[in-house]
Amino acid sequence: MRNDFNYIKPVILVLAFLMTGSSTFAQKQTRAIVYDFSYMDRKLAGWVDSGYYKGASVIIVKDDRVIHQKYFGNYTPKTVAYIASAGKWLAAATIASVVDEGKLSWDDKVDKWLPEFKDTKGEATLRQLFSHTAGYPDYQPAGRRPDNYQTLKESVAHITDLPADTLPGTKFKYGGLAMQVAGRMAELATGKDWETIFQEKIATPLGMKLTHFTPVSDVGGQSPMLGGGARTGLDDYARFLNMIIHNGVYKGKRVLSAKAIQEMQADQVGNAEMTDSYVENTRASERKDIYGLGEWREEVDAKGNATLISSPSWAGAYPWIDKKNNVYGFLLARVAEMKNGFNSFMGSPVLPLLVRDVLTRAGMKNTKHGYITTPDGAQLYYEETGKGEPLILIHGHSFDCTEWDPQFFELAKRYRVIRYDLRGYGWSSMPSEDQKALHADDLKALMDQLKINKAHIVGLSLGGFIVTDFLALYSNRIISATAASGDFFNVSGPGHPWTPGEAAIQHGKIKAFQQNGIMASKKEWFNMLTKRNGKNIESLRTPIWNMIYKWDAWQPQHLEPRFLLGNEAEDKLRSQKITVPVMILTGDVDAAIPNKLLEVIPAARQVLIPHAGHVSNLENPDGFTEKLLAFLSNIKPSKNGKN
Structure with a gap:
């Protein structure tokens, strides 16, 4: 088994030059910022090692500085790959350049340039063709040749006779066929073929020497030309993103007008009908203003302005711009095999979230973070802030230590607060099926290495089960115990291996x-x-x-090891007298659910959090913090909180 934490080593040290000054003087200062991309690298390497990709490469740029660049598998700086739908953004920019010239308008109808479109498809506008609202079929129907034609003239000739799906502007249907018609309109407006337009207007001004739309590949998933046929390299696409984030300007030269950028990023879906969408699936947002021209509007601000834009592809290539953090990035990859339930189209868009975590942790003030090593070699990521008695926060299943964002700094006003990623979650190392450790043992190892003799222990859900286990095994290391949505976990324990x-x-x-x-x-x-x-x-x-x-x-x-005591915890607790203060925090929605801990630990008290259910610390964060602090304030200070 590979050592996951070989990937902790490539941590990038970037010098950020900060200027402070007044009307009379200015003084340069430097501050070292450490960007730890080890977890993101581990995830990408895992995709390659699992066979989803033969290789991949990634670049992250913040404030015009490359803060991370890495290659995996067989990818090198010279690798060129077909990027499927990530090319839609390039195609939209190319059309926008023709609009900038005044040779096209986004409101031009198809039949103005292609009079052979005599049905409702001819009523669609250029804007609708590039926002998936034209009413066209998404792709050529089954039984017909895929749209891998080498010229747009040929392609359009095989679109003309297709029946429209619906009226223009009435339905959002993601696809690539309508973009072919838009490209042909640009050819007729300029008198040039598509590749020439792209090279003259976008590729050459940006120095994108490796990027082309032709020849179109006949391999499935790399057509049609505008919607899926582009191929590029890592540095090439980064140049394009640099131009977009600078509002159409690249190295001081304007490539696209500010108006063009605004049009591309504005909501172009309007009132069109929409079913389950990419943005809902990747950002849990049920907004309808999800698409501009050739790009997804993944996140928007209160005024509806796009703040996270992208052009993901089924092949895995994923370019994005995060305006909130002045960051852009690009994952160059080409899926080799879909297996194990992995979805490259839905997988890659996790990257902006991972980058934000890196930036957040690099910018944390008065917060210590790092890793401890357990006796069996696992690496546990932790964060620590504040002074006073130690208080350790333990997250729930499928979560990570950021679950405690609403409480972490608030509690640090009174306590030395530590939160960490459990083994198998977040930035901590992944388990193996043959490991014998307990989560409670990992918690003890964390305390030992941070020189904490006793601590207040707070856990939610899975974290609450770990609190139960810690009470059963190490009550002498506890000042107080709080199990939120916790109880006994009715599963087999380590004494009952998998049959x-x-x-x-x-x-x-x-x-x-x-x-x-x-x-x-x-x-x-x-x-x-x-x-x-x-x-x-x-x-x-x-x-x-x-x-x-x-x-x-x-x-x-996986066959997960018995990381919890499960059914064995009850007997261990009944065999001893628990004398430390114990609180069961329960959202009032779950108040009627019996909790066996209250029976086994008679001194335990149950406290209800109003307007909350299972994940009470996030549903009512203020109420959770208030109840926790009230409980802690009545506990006599420990003399043994730290060595």
């Missing part, structure tokens, strides 16, 4: 999980946590989805 029959059942569940698709399975779990009585719990959707989306989902795809 052949149980293993066979689990392998069946693994197969079903993967056949359903990892993303679909994650979405089902997400809906269980964020819906109540059929309605969304809006305060939970973004934070919970971001964690579940990043989650590696190792546990449901």
